[in-house]
Amino acid sequence: MQNIQTELQKQELEAWQNLTRVLRHEIINSITPISSLTSTLREILDHELVKKENDYEMKGDVADDLREGLSTIESRSKGLIKFIDAYREYTSLPQPKIxxxxxxxxxxxxxxxxxxxxxxxxxxxxxxxxxxxxxxxxxxxxxxxxxxxxxxxxxxxxxxxxxxxxxxxxxxxxxxxxxxxxxxxxxxxxxxxxxxxxxxxxxxxxxxxxxxxxxxxxxxxxxxxxxxxxxxxxxxxxxxxx
Ligand SMILES: Nc1ncnc2c1ncn2[C@@H]1O[C@H](COP(=O)(O)OP(=O)(O)OP(=O)(O)O)[C@@H](O)[C@H]1O
Ligand SMILES: [Mg+2]
Structure with a gap:
């Protein structure tokens, strides 16, 4: 009995490690491009945004790059939210209404x-x-x-x-x-x-x-x-x- 108990605890620990592994994998996969894109976009603004009297100006292709980068960030973060949210139902089950x-x-x-x-x-x-x-x-x-x-x-x-x-x-x-x-x-x-x-x-x-x-x-x-x-x-x- 003791052995079975220990074995179950071991399996439970492994399960948690697996969950952590999956979540870590997904978070890193989404956050890494978000982080590097954010730096790139900031650099673009630093270099390509030109001050003209009271206004700023940028070239059309620069604006396209910014738009593209932002929409990548948007979709990556939405995907991550959806994924993490899907785990809600697995980790905390509702109490049965008997x-x-x-x-x-x-x-x-x-x-x-x-x-x-x-x-x-x-x-x-x-x-x-x-x-x-x-x-x-x-x-x-x-x-x-x-x-x-x-x-x-x-x-x-x-x-x-x-x-x-x-x-x-x-x-x-x-x-x-x-x-x-x-x-x-x-x-x-x-x-x-x-x-x-x-x-x-x-x-x-x-x-x-x-x-x-x-x-x-x-x-x-x-x-x-x-x-x-x-x-x-x-x-x-x-x-x-x-
Ligand atoms: N009726 C069955 N016949 C043969 N193998 C089965 C059967 N039911 C479950 N299994 C085995 O048990 C494993 C785990 O089943 P489980 O339902 O937990 O996950 P899954 O079916 O692989 O994925 P999902 O999360 O989509 O259900 C399966 O991958 C399969 O190897
Ligand atoms: Mg199944």
Whole structure:
């Protein structure tokens, strides 16, 4: 247990280091050209602005240079603000507004959303629940967000698969209500399975590695859990436990 705890703390520290690395990278990438452009523009003003009695004068191409430089500064800083702002939702999640939620409704709503997403693909999708009367204590919107993350991952894992299949299942195991997202894609090798929940761990070219970390945090805020079991190419099961 102690080992697991230490390992988790180590992973958390690594996650923070990753976050710092990403932010540092983006800030430096944006601020460096802003800083050097600002110096250049000031030098241009120092040299090219000519005092004429009570007015100043500059050549047309100088004015063009200034305008261009300023618009670069503007777009770089706007981009940086947008990027940093996007991290808000990942670092401070809103507190869930817990209500009694009918499992059936949650599954049906998510399934409807999924069918729309899968319209133009060859992927098979099915959903079911073991009883109409099962309920959970949850913030329905946040759980939908988790399910969408999981199903999005399942779809992405099945893109090359001709017989791809995704299942969404709601059940009760005698103790907890479970919601499972199952796919028959390539799955996750044992070496990677503990890392997939760590923020910024991704194996995708344009992935951010945020989806599962965020989803697990949402489940923890519900006093529940999010776990995975994977048998590559046969069955990968993500389980939400309430
Ligand atoms: N159903 C799945 N099948 C196979 N691998 C998966 C599955 N779900 C997650 N993974 C692995 O876990 C990694 C982390 O998933 P996560 O959703 O956190 O990030 P991501 O999908 O890479 O990026 P994004 O931030 O866009 O969600 C993925 O890159 C992938 O390697
Ligand atoms: Mg994802």
């Amino acid at each position: 209500k009694t939620v009918l499992l059936k409704e949650l599954i049906e709503k998510t399934a409807q959303f999924m069918r729309q997403q899968l319209k133009n693909t060859s992927l098979e999708f099915s959903s079911s629940y073991s009883s109409e009367y099962l309920t959970i204590q949850a913030d329905a919107e946040m759980i939908e967000q988790v399910l969408i993350n999981l199903i999005k991952n399942a779809i992405e894992s099945l893109l090359q698969n001709e017989h791809g299949k995704i299942e969404l299942i709601g059940t009760y195991d005698g103790q907890n209500v479970l919601i499972q997202v199952i796919d028959n894609g390539p799955g996750i090798i044992p070496e990677a399975i503990n890392r997939i929940f760590v923020p910024f761990f991704t194996t995708k070219k344009s992935g951010s590695g945020i989806g599962l970390a965020l989803s697990r945090q949402i489940m923890q805020m519900h006093d529940g859990s999010l776990t995975v079991e994977s048998e590559p190419n046969v069955k990968t099961v993500f389980t939400l436990r309430f």
